Amino acid sequence: MSPPLKLLAPLDINGMVLPNRVVVPAMVTRLSGEDGVINDHIIDRYVRYAAGQVGLIVVEATAVHGAKSGPLLRLSDDSFIPGHRDLAQRIHDTSPSKVVPQIIHFMKVARSGWRQTIEDLDPPDIARIIEEFGLAALRVREAGYDGVELHSAHAYTLSSFLSRRNRRKDRYGGHTLEGRLALFGDVLAAVRRRVGADFPIGVRFLAEEAIKGGYALPEAQQIALRMAQLGVDYISLSVGGKFEDAEQRPGQPLYPYTGYSGDRCMPGDWYPDLPHVHLAAGIKTYLNQRGHDTPVISAGKIAQPDQAEGLLQSGQADLIGMARQLLADPDWTLKVMQGREDEITRCVYCNVCKDLDERFREVTCFLWPKGQLQAPDDQAIGSAPYWADAGAELSVSGQNGRIKLAWSAAEIETGGSDIAGYDIYRADAHGTVKCIEAVKGRRYVDRLAMAGQEYRYFVRAFDRNGRASPPSETIAITMTMPEDIMN
Numbered sequence: 001m002s003p004p005l006k007l008l009a010p011l012d013i014n015g016m017v018l019p020n021r022v023v024v025p026a027m028v029t030r031l032s033g034e035d036g037v038i039n040d041h042i043i044d045r046y047v048r049y050a051a052g053q054v055g056l057i058v059v060e061a062t063a064v065h066g067a068k069s070g071p072l073l074r075l076s077d078d079s080f081i082p083g084h085r086d087l088a089q090r091i092h093d094t095s096p097s098k099v100v101p102q103i104i105h106f107m108k109v110a111r112s113g114w115r116q117t118i119e120d121l122d123p124p125d126i127a128r129i130i131e132e133f134g135l136a137a138l139r140v141r142e143a144g145y146d147g148v149e150l151h152s153a154h155a156y157t158l159s160s161f162l163s164r165r166n167r168r169k170d171r172y173g174g175h176t177l178e179g180r181l182a183l184f185g186d187v188l189a190a191v192r193r194r195v196g197a198d199f200p201i202g203v204r205f206l207a208e209e210a211i212k213g214g215y216a217l218p219e220a221q222q223i224a225l226r227m228a229q230l231g232v233d234y235i236s237l238s239v240g241g242k243f244e245d246a247e248q249r250p251g252q253p254l255y256p257y258t259g260y261s262g263d264r265c266m267p268g269d270w271y272p273d274l275p276h277v278h279l280a281a282g283i284k285t286y287l288n289q290r291g292h293d294t295p296v297i298s299a300g301k302i303a304q305p306d307q308a309e310g311l312l313q314s315g316q317a318d319l320i321g322m323a324r325q326l327l328a329d330p331d332w333t334l335k336v337m338q339g340r341e342d343e344i345t346r347c348v349y350c351n352v353c354k355d356l357d358e359r360f361r362e363v364t365c366f367l368w369p370k371g372q373l374q375a376p377d378d379q380a381i382g383s384a385p386y387w388a389d390a391g392a393e394l395s396v397s398g399q400n401g402r403i404k405l406a407w408s409a410a411e412i413e414t415g416g417s418d419i420a421g422y423d424i425y426r427a428d429a430h431g432t433v434k435c436i437e438a439v440k441g442r443r444y445v446d447r448l449a450m451a452g453q454e455y456r457y458f459v460r461a462f463d464r465n466g467r468a469s470p471p472s473e474t475i476a477i478t479m480t481m482p483e484d485i486m487n
C-alpha cells in the first residue's frame, strides 16, 4: 500500500483545523453586483469548492471601505454581515472545509488614467485605513468565518507600502525597510486587537514585485520574517500584479495585470509549470531556520497531484494554492481522495478567467460548458469518451510556421456526459510529451513549432466530468526549413 498523501493530511492553524493542504487562493468572481452584497451565485461558487473538499477556501478580495470599484464584495459596514454569515454557514454545512475572506483596501483609479498613490495619503487617511481594517476583521469574526486574510499583495494599499517603490518620507516609508513595514504592523495590531488572539489571521503578500526597481526574494524573506515575528498565522505568496507597469488603455481604468508583472501574477500557458515554487521554498526555509513554523502557501501554475505532493514532501511548501486549476475543477481534491486523478479537468492556463475579471464580467472557466456560471457537477456515472473504429482520423499539415491539425469527433456511450473539448498533446524528437492546449472545436493551429524539428501529435477528448478518451493515433510532421534561414 502506498503511504498516505501529505496533501490530504490535516493542518492546525491557530485552532483552525484544515482537513487537508489544498487551498483555493482568493479569486475575484465578479458575481456580486456593484452593491458588493453576497448573492446566490457567490454562495454557489464557494459551496462548490466545499463540496469538492478544498481544505481552505479564501473568499475573493472584499473591501474594508466604501470606495466605488465595480462588482466587488464588501464588509465596509455591519449591513454586509448577514450575507457573509449565510456564506460561511453554507460552506460549514457542506464539508469540513475552512473559509476565510481576504480583506482589501485599495486606492482610487480613474478612467482618465489618473490614480491615487500612497504618497497622496496624509496621516488621518492612514489612521482611517488602520481603523477600517480592524472593523472589517471584527465583522469577519461576527459573520462566523474561520479566520481572516489581509490582502497585502499586488497593486493595493498595503502592498504599495511594502514596495521598494514606496516614496513616502515619513514613518511609513522613509526609504527604509522598517518604514515600509510600518503600516502592515499597525494594521495587524489593530486587527489582532479586534479579533483576539485565538482568531487566525493570514496574510497574502508578494514574494517578488516583478517590476523595475521592485523587491525580490531577499527582501521578501525579511518581510515574511517580520510578519511571522508579529504573529501572522499563515503566509500566502503571490508575485507581481502591479500598476507601475500596467498598460494604459484609453477610457479604461488601469488594470494591474496587463503588464509583465501581470503575466508573472497569473502565468499563462507559455510559462513553465511551477514558476514560483522556488520563492515559497526560499521563504519557508528562511523562516524555519529562524525558528518560525508559520505555514507558507505556494501558488502559481501548480496543477498536478504528484507535483503538489512533491512540494510538500520536499519541504518546499506547507500548503498548495491553486486558483485557476480549482476554478476549472473544484472537485480536484475529492478526485485525489478517491484515486480518480485521471478524471481531473486540467487547467490550460488560457487566462480567459483573467480577461473576464479585467472586463468586470462574471468570471467563469473556458473549459466549462458554454453559458454556465458554475463548474459542472461531478457525476461519477457513465464511461469515458472513446474513438470510433476509424480512430480520430487525425490529419496534419505544416508551413509558414504553422502546423494545422484536424480530427473527427469522439463518441460517448449512452448516458455518458457530453464531449467538452479536446486536449492537444505534442512530443518533440527527444520524446518529451506535453499537453499544449485544450480546444472546444476539432481543429488546432500550433504556432510554436520550429522548422527542421520533428513533432508528433495526438489528441484526447474529454467530457464535462474531465474524463478523457484514450489517446488518438499519433501523427508526425517536420516543417521544411525556409531556404533563406539555411543560407
Ligand SMILES: Cc1cc2nc3c(=O)[nH]c(=O)nc-3n(C[C@H](O)[C@H](O)[C@H](O)COP(=O)(O)O)c2cc1C
Pocket (backbone or CB within 6 Å): 025, 026, 027, 028, 029, 060, 061, 102, 151, 153, 204, 238, 265, 266, 267, 299, 300, 301, 302, 321, 322, 323, 324, 325, 353, 354, 357, 363
Ligand atoms: C480571475 C482571477 C481573480 C483573482 N483575484 C484575486 C484576488 O482577489 N486576490 C488575490 O490575492 N489574488 C487574486 N488572483 C490571483 C490568484 O489568487 C493566484 O495567485 C494566481 O492566479 C496564480 O495562481 P494559479 O496559477 O494557481 O492560478 C486572481 C486570479 C484570477 C485568475
